[in-house]
Amino acid sequence: MITENLNQIKESLPSSVTLVAVSKTKPVEDLQEAYDAGQRIFGENKIQEMVNKFEVLPKDIKWHMIGHLQSNKVKYMASFVDLIHGVDKFKTLKEIDKQAKKNNRVINCLLQAKIAKEETKFGLSFDEIEKILISEELQNLKNIKIVGFMGMATFTDNKKQLEEEFLSLKAFFNKHKTATIKDNCKLETLSMGMSGDYNLAIDCGSTMIRVGSSIFGNRNYN
Numbered sequence: 539m540i541t542e543n544l545n546q547i548k549e550s551l552p553s554s555v556t557l558v559a560v561s562k563t564k565p566v567e568d569l570q571e572a573y574d575a576g577q578r579i580f581g582e583n584k585i586q587e588m589v590n591k592f593e594v595l596p597k598d599i600k601w602h603m604i605g606h607l608q609s610n611k612v613k614y615m616a617s618f619v620d621l622i623h624g625v626d627k628f629k630t631l632k633e634i635d636k637q638a639k640k641n642n643r644v645i646n647c648l649l650q651a652k653i654a655k656e657e658t659k660f661g662l663s664f665d666e667i668e669k670i671l672i673s674e675e676l677q678n679l680k681n682i683k684i685v686g687f688m689g690m691a692t693f694t695d696n697k698k699q700l701e702e703e704f705l706s707l708k709a710f711f712n713k714h715k716t717a718t719i720k721d722n723c724k725l726e727t728l729s730m731g732m733s734g735d736y737n738l739a740i741d742c743g744s745t746m747i748r749v750g751s752s753i754f755g756n757r758n759y760n
């Protein structure tokens with residue numbers, strides 16, 4: 539099923555959209571099947587789980603951390619992570635920079651914007667993002683690169699609301715995209731859309747979707 543699901547989704551995507559296969563909680567056999575079907579970008583939301591999978595799976599996989607970050611665990615993935623989606627604190631950026639430097643590399647990051655109307659714990663307001671983008675301190679972080687934004691819409695079937703949330707982030711993204719701000723900040727990626735809403739997210743300007751259950755089936759958390 540995984541191969542069929544993946545092929546079906548890939549065929550429907552515009553070439554401008556990158557698919558992240560969200561494999562959290564799934565066994566390595568499932569990831570291997572997706573890999574064999576050509577998938578190379580995988581998203582995980584727990585650092586330890588991602589490290590375990592990284593160690594046993596092919597080395598040309600690009601690993602994306604899509605979950606909320608604990609600063610003290612950044613070091614475990616700093617040698618290999620390809621893109622970190624969920625950065626929602628300046629302090630976390632500093633820690634990523636420090637660990638990237640130790641590994642002699644630059645780590646790409648997305649700032650997570652709070653776009654959902656529902657109460658969510660994570661994400662930065664647009665004001666807070668702007669503050670980071672213009673801060674003097676950002677220029678000192680030579681080992682990170684902010685390559686775009688990530689957003690999660692409200693968990694709802696209300697299409698109008700989802701659309702509003704996605705479009706608000708797209709507008710904010712466009713506003714800052716053209717104003718090249720710093721050497722370590724080049725906004726190219728807008729990560730929004732999951733299994734339930736990725737088509738709408740793409741219509742609203744998403745360039746990267748994070749799809750789990752539509753590829754791997756429902757997750758069993760027990």
Ligand SMILES: *Cc1c(COP(=O)(O)O)cnc(C)c1O
Nearest residue numbers: 560583604732733748749750751
């Ligand atoms: C789990 C998760 C996804 C994928 O969710 P599905 O509904 O299974 O596609 C996408 N983004 C984030 C941040 C996630 O935690």
